[in-house]
Amino acid sequence: MSDITVHYGVGATIGGMDLRSLSDAQVDQIRSTLGNHGVVFFRDQELNEVDHISLAERFGTININRFFAAHPDHPEIAMVLKEPDDDRNIGGLWHTDHSYDHEPALGSILVARDLPPVGGDTHFTSMFAAFDALDDEMKEFCLTHNAEHSAHHAFGTEADGYGESDPEYEGRLGNAAAADELKNPIHPMVIAHPISGKPALFVNIAFTIGIVGVDPDESRRIIKTLYDHATQERFVHRFRWEPGSVAFWDNRAVWHNAMNDYAGHRRLMHRITIEGDPLHAAAA
Ligand SMILES: [Fe+2]
Numbered sequence: 001m002s003d004i005t006v007h008y009g010v011g012a013t014i015g016g017m018d019l020r021s022l023s024d025a026q027v028d029q030i031r032s033t034l035g036n037h038g039v040v041f042f043r044d045q046e047l048n049e050v051d052h053i054s055l056a057e058r059f060g061t062i063n064i065n066r067f068f069a070a071h072p073d074h075p076e077i078a079m080v081l082k083e084p085d086d087d088r089n090i091g092g093l094w095h096t097d098h099s100y101d102h103e104p105a106l107g108s109i110l111v112a113r114d115l116p117p118v119g120g121d122t123h124f125t126s127m128f129a130a131f132d133a134l135d136d137e138m139k140e141f142c143l144t145h146n147a148e149h150s151a152h153h154a155f156g157t158e159a160d161g162y163g164e165s166d167p168e169y170e171g172r173l174g175n176a177a178a179a180d181e182l183k184n185p186i187h188p189m190v191i192a193h194p195i196s197g198k199p200a201l202f203v204n205i206a207f208t209i210g211i212v213g214v215d216p217d218e219s220r221r222i223i224k225t226l227y228d229h230a231t232q233e234r235f236v237h238r239f240r241w242e243p244g245s246v247a248f249w250d251n252r253a254v255w256h257n258a259m260n261d262y263a264g265h266r267r268l269m270h271r272i273t274i275e276g277d278p279l280h281a282a283a284a
Contacts, residue, residue, distance in 0.1 A: 002026065004033060009237040010126035010254055011039040019246060020051045027058050030248065034107065035195025038253035039124045041239060042246040047111055049074045049270065056109050056272040063098075063105050063273040067151075071270065080110070080269040082260075089267070091258040094125070094231055095206030096251045097273065100151035102185040106194075106276040107250040110269050112241045116262035122239050123257040124249060127200040130230035131190055134201075141222075142189040143284040146212045147203050150184045186212060188281035193252055199282035200253050201230060230255065252276065 002016040012033050017026055019042060033040050047055065053076050056062055062076045068090070071077035082089045098105040110122075134142065189211070191202045205227045211219040239247055249256060 002029065006037060007237045009233070009235055010037065010124050010129065011041060011237045011239070012037040013041040013043070015043070017042065019045050019047055019055050022055070022058060031059065031195060034248065034250040034253070035193055036198070038126050038128060039237075039239075039247060039249040039256075042248075043242065044244045045111075045246050046244065047246065049077060052077065052109065052111055052270060052272055056274055059109075060106055060274040060276075063275045065271075065273060068271070076272055078271045078273070080258075080271050082262075082267045084264050084266050087263075089258055089260040091256065092260045093206060094123075094204065094227070094255045094257045096127075096204045096255050098251055098276070099149045099187065099202070099204055099207045100182060100185065101276075102183075103278055104187075104276050105251055106274045107248060107252075108271050108273045109246065109248045110271050112243060112245045113270055114266050114268035115241050115243065116265035116267050119259060119262035119265075120241060120267045121259045122241070122247065123259065124237050124239065124254045125230055125235045125257075127202065127230065127253055127255065128193070128198050129235045130226075131199050131201040133235075134229065138225075139190075140284070142201065142203075142226075143199075143282060145189045145214070146186045146281075147189050147208045147223075148184050148186055148210045148212060149207045150209045151182055151207060152184075153209070184209070187279055190282040191252060191279045192282040193250075194277045194279070195250070198253075201226065202252065202279065204255055252279070 002014050005013045030040055064075055065078040068078035071079055080090050187202055189203050190199050193200050203223060203226055205223060208223055210216060211222060
């Protein structure tokens with residue numbers, strides 16, 4: 001029987017599982033842990049690339065990333081890479097992946113491949129806890145509004161400091177023209193989580209560009225207020241990577257932030273993203 005340790009802030013570690021040979025009951029246990037705790041961690045795993053792909057397929061269809069460099073032999077795997085002479089990392093700000101899609105990805109399974117001697121931790125924060133802790137007035141506002149999301153400013157040809165147009169990311173990010181083509185989705189500001197039904201705040205500072213029906217300045221102010229609220233330490237867990245570590249997060253329940261504090265060292269992670277479901281508003 002596997003054991004679960006729930007962390008302060010967000011997330012849970014599941015022990016006693018070999019991710020290469022999960023029973024259906026273990027898959028269900030991981031899925032329900034995601035739905036309740038947002039991110040699941042595993043230690044001491046021995047997944048090769050094919051095992052990683054097989055694991056992801058137990059949870060849904062693999063989403064092949066349009067913007068990150070792919071693994072040379074396995075296009076399902078995105079390479080999250082920072083070389084010793086790169087200054088900036090990928091994902092080094094609070095965000096959730098794929099909120100710019102109409103059906104945002106369920107989440108990603110990240111496997112540590114090449115770690116710096118120290119640093120390179122990933123922070124996660126809970127959108128369940130962040131929503132629960134809002135005051136009644138802000139809860140009511142969020143429950144009754146939708147927001148627009150976009151990838152244009154992050155990955156498009158006009159990207160401001162992150163996309164392919166920035167030489168710092170050459171070879172690591174690409175396909176800016178595809179980002180330009182994406183039609184911006186509108187999502188509820190609070191969703192009923194597709195697995196657990198729990199209300200989760202679904203706004204993020206990286207890809208949410210405005211609240212529908214609210215003027216742009218006011219909208220930016222509210223998004224910033226929510227950002228400051230949701231990044232408080234009480235909702236956060238800092239995950240320290242070790243060889244064999246695996247993190248599986250649910251984009252609909254957590255944000256993540258990759259620390260960039262290992263200058264001069266290489267860090268390579270393999271990421272597989274799994275398709276999501278249509279999102280529905282939490283009941284007001
Ligand atoms: Fe990310």
